[in-house]
Amino acid sequence: EPEVTQTPSHQVTQMGQEVILRCVPISNHLYFYWYRQILGQKVEFLVSFYNNEISEKSEIFDDQFSVERPDGSNFTLKIRSTKLEDSAMYFCASSDPKKQGGLETQYFGPGTRLLVL
């Protein structure tokens, strides 16, 4: 069964450094999402992406964040200048309602644990 993959599984970075988190959504899926979960807190929506555009972004997704689909398979989340509070587990998800009888099911990747020191 196809799965969403994410790399790296863990990343440690220094405050102020740029990080790029990578996701490979399920092939032929069209809708893409990033969520994050700070340790001990709820999973929070960051951004949704469709047709090469951001569909919606949360208040968390400020100018330090960007997303890109550089080719037909990857979906990346970039944090330009990381802060301590960016330490979290970052989840990518993808969906294609047309393949799911019109009902959207978001399939999640295993996550990337980011630690900012």
Added chain:
Amino acid sequence: AQRVTQPEKLLSVFKGAPVELKCNYSYSGSPELFWYVQYSRQRLQLLLRHISRESIKGFTADLNKGETSFHLKKPFAQEEDSAMYYCALKRSYNTDKLIFGTGTRLQVFP
């Protein structure tokens, strides 16, 4: 604003006991409600959605619009049910972000 509340952080039961994981939501429209599960060292995966009205792994959940609840129930818990359970809401039946609760950890003891 939309919100999902899961009042219990941890629920511990013995094998064979009934389980009810509580979920309440606040949203003025007609949401779609989900339960996602995360087993140890595995990814978040959809367990069930209210619109399907089906039983998955013995779990059921009924949307109660009057009480704005979507509690997850299972009559006889199994050890393999031990996991983190997240209730989530979408504002519509279309593609949309998921709004999660804080999750409930279910521990089923032998």
